[in-house]
Amino acid sequence: MRKLSVAFLTVSLLLLSIPPALSQRTSVGRIFPVYANGGKPDLTVDPQRFTSQMEIIDRFFDDGTCAIEEGAVGGTGYRRILRFDTVVINGGDADLIVGDRSDPNNPYAAFFEFAPCHGHYHIRDFSVYELLNLDGTTVVAGHKQGFCFEDSFKYDGGKSNGYNCGFQGITSGWGDWYYKQLTGQWIDITGVPEGDYIVRVTINRIGTFDEGQNRYPNRVETQIHVPSPRKKVDIDNSPALVDH
Numbered sequence: 001m002r003k004l005s006v007a008f009l010t011v012s013l014l015l016l017s018i019p020p021a022l023s024q025r026t027s028v029g030r031i032f033p034v035y036a037n038g039g040k041p042d043l044t045v046d047p048q049r050f051t052s053q054m055e056i057i058d059r060f061f062d063d064g065t066c067a068i069e070e071g072a073v074g075g076t077g078y079r080r081i082l083r084f085d086t087v088v089i090n091g092g093d094a095d096l097i098v099g100d101r102s103d104p105n106n107p108y109a110a111f112f113e114f115a116p117c118h119g120h121y122h123i124r125d126f127s128v129y130e131l132l133n134l135d136g137t138t139v140v141a142g143h144k145q146g147f148c149f150e151d152s153f154k155y156d157g158g159k160s161n162g163y164n165c166g167f168q169g170i171t172s173g174w175g176d177w178y179y180k181q182l183t184g185q186w187i188d189i190t191g192v193p194e195g196d197y198i199v200r201v202t203i204n205r206i207g208t209f210d211e212g213q214n215r216y217p218n219r220v221e222t223q224i225h226v227p228s229p230r231k232k233v234d235i236d237n238s239p240a241l242v243d244h
């Protein structure tokens with residue numbers, strides 16, 4: 001699980017988030033069992049977790065915050081954001097091993113980029129979050145969420161091999177959880193007119209990682225109704241969180 005900066009939030013998130021995560025990963029584990037993939041990982045997104053945690057809120061963004069520095073919102077002030085959980089599951093029969101940026105022989109060296117707000121490296125261009133019209137045309141073009149890969153919880157298989165943001169990876173059968181309270185786990189929908197839209201998450205979007213047979217999809221989509229921009233939604237101005 002990702003560590004949080006603020007102790008009381010750790011407690012409240014544990015209380016709020018763990019029970020549904022446990023129940024959902026059990027059922028999703030049956031949908032995404034580890035299969036013989038020729039010794040390769042196969043990455044996919046937990047579709048239940050993606051839809052069950054989705055919500056629209058308003059949030060205030062100050063100058064100098066990570067969200068502004070990382071371009072995760074279109075500007076300062078109150079923004080309306082559509083946020084959700086992304087759990088990247090590895091359903092292949094080998095670990096995703098991304099490793100350590102400081103290793104000169106790391107095959108992914110060109111894809112690491114340092115995230116100053118986070119104090120660690122992310123793999124660039126791994127995922128993109130988009131809002132589309134029902135005919136597939138773009139409404140909000142891709143926010144590219146940075147990822148560092150680690151084991152959060154088990155869906156299938158055995159023990160975690162202990163990957164973290166320092167030595168990154170996802171054990172075969174495990175999932176890496178980015179929860180909706182993390183900076184950038186959203187699409188900025190400020191000003192989007194009321195209507196029905198498609199929310200799409202695409203992972204391994206430029207084929208950075210070899211997924212072998214790649215039986216499990218690299219894309220999840222769901223439909224959502226966006227209320228009028230004039231309609232009030234919940235406000236969340238709790239302290240900003242980034243992954244650690």
Ligand SMILES: [Zn+2]
Nearest residue numbers: 115118148243
């Ligand atoms: Zn990070």
